[in-house]
Amino acid sequence: MNAAAIRRCLEGSGLRCTPQRYAVMAFLAECNRHPTAAEIFDAVNRMDPRSSRATTYNNLRDLVQAGLVREVAVEGRAARFDAKGMRHHHFICDRCGNVEDVEWYDVPRPASGTLGKRILRECELIFRGLCTKCAPRHAWR
Amino acid sequence: MNAAAIRRCLEGSGLRCTPQRYAVMAFLAECNRHPTAAEIFDAVNRMDPRSSRATTYNNLRDLVQAGLVREVAVEGRAARFDAKGMRHHHFICDRCGNVEDVEWYDVPRPASGTLGKRILRECELIFRGLCTKCAPRHAWR
DNA sequence: TTTCACATTAGAAATATTCTAAGGTCCTCA
DNA sequence: TGAGGACCTTAGAATATTTCTAATGTGAAA
Numbered sequence: 430m431n432a433a434a435i436r437r438c439l440e441g442s443g444l445r446c447t448p449q450r451y452a453v454m455a456f457l458a459e460c461n462r463h464p465t466a467a468e469i470f471d472a473v474n475r476m477d478p479r480s481s482r483a484t485t486y487n488n489l490r491d492l493v494q495a496g497l498v499r500e501v502a503v504e505g506r507a508a509r510f511d512a513k514g515m516r517h518h519h520f521i522c523d524r525c526g527n528v529e530d531v532e533w534y535d536v537p538r539p540a541s542g543t544l545g546k547r548i549l550r551e552c553e554l555i556f557r558g559l560c561t562k563c564a565p566r567h568a569w570r
Numbered sequence: 571m572n573a574a575a576i577r578r579c580l581e582g583s584g585l586r587c588t589p590q591r592y593a594v595m596a597f598l599a600e601c602n603r604h605p606t607a608a609e610i611f612d613a614v615n616r617m618d619p620r621s622s623r624a625t626t627y628n629n630l631r632d633l634v635q636a637g638l639v640r641e642v643a644v645e646g647r648a649a650r651f652d653a654k655g656m657r658h659h660h661f662i663c664d665r666c667g668n669v670e671d672v673e674w675y676d677v678p679r680p681a682s683g684t685l686g687k688r689i690l691r692e693c694e695l696i697f698r699g700l701c702t703k704c705a706p707r708h709a710w711r
Numbered sequence: 712t713t714t715c716a717c718a719t720t721a722g723a724a725a726t727a728t729t730c731t732a733a734g735g736t737c738c739t740c741a
Numbered sequence: 742t743g744a745g746g747a748c749c750t751t752a753g754a755a756t757a758t759t760t761c762t763a764a765t766g767t768g769a770a771a
Binding site: 620647 | 748749750751752753758759760
């Protein structure tokens with residue numbers, strides 16, 4: 430996602446394209462891990478040491494609300510974030526806790542009646558097991 | 571899950587069945603919401619006002635590690651917990667954030683190659699949308 | 712140039728979770 | 742029966758994460 434696209438995203442959502450917001454979006458766009466707010470702040474702060482932790486938190490909240498960034502549903506102490514690029518599922522390692530992207534595929538919708546009167550918007554998969562670093566070699570098949 | 575079953579679970583996992591652990595397990599077994607650690611502590615503390623917040627946190631961590639309790643993968647500030655009863659999926663409301671159980675059904679495994687060399691243990695679904703309280707009435711179909 | 716709405720800042724405050732040292736509990740063993 | 746030891750709890754301190762607040766900054770529009 431290049432600079433112009435980031436700007437269009439932000440302004441299309443009614444948010445100003447400030448240097449601080451741009452830095453958060455740019456970092457998330459090229460980060461294929463799922464960083465915590467502290468990691469995002471550290472990265473943004475290295476680029477501009479005057480930037481404030483509160484601004485990074487404020488911007489993350491605004492970007493999530495605007496639908497430009499998504500908070501990843503993982504366990505653990507700190508929230509983790511993901512750029513809203515291509516849709517994908519997640520794989521969470523039982524041992525090291527690492528969260529990895531898995532390419533999207535549509536999941537069959539549940540039988541009618543299962544969700545009752547709820548309105549379904551999205552159906553995300555969370556895979557759990559051992560990642561390639563933690564899986565014993567001989568177990569692969 | 572009755573008292574004897576709770577005791578068997580705990581001792582089968584190498585953990586003593588202390589009154590504090592029993593209280594956490596009993597609360598989660600009959601709680602069909604997904605309480606935070608603070609909510610669990612409040613409930614346990616109402617039953618025994620001497621019980622300590624650190625004990626509840628310690629016990630939750632131990633119970634999760636022993637596989638008797640699961641931390642629910644949700645966004646937001648505080649961790650939420652679930653008794654490891656029948657397997658189920660979760661529905662998270664976009665508007666109110668409520669987390670509800672959805673009956674389990676097996677999800678088709680991803681195409682071979684999608685997960686590479688990872689070892690899959692479980693595949694959980696997270697549904698998102700509007701819960702029955704937040705969905706407009708006319709939208710139901 | 713002024714105004715105004717939105718944004719940032721720095722540090723305080725609140726919330727959530729973990730740490731620590733001391734003491735408690737309960738079972739085993741002599 | 743009492744000692745010992747492993748595990749557990751406690752209370753408050755400490756740390757980590759997130760939000761709040763009042764003051765200031767920014768930039769586009771008038």
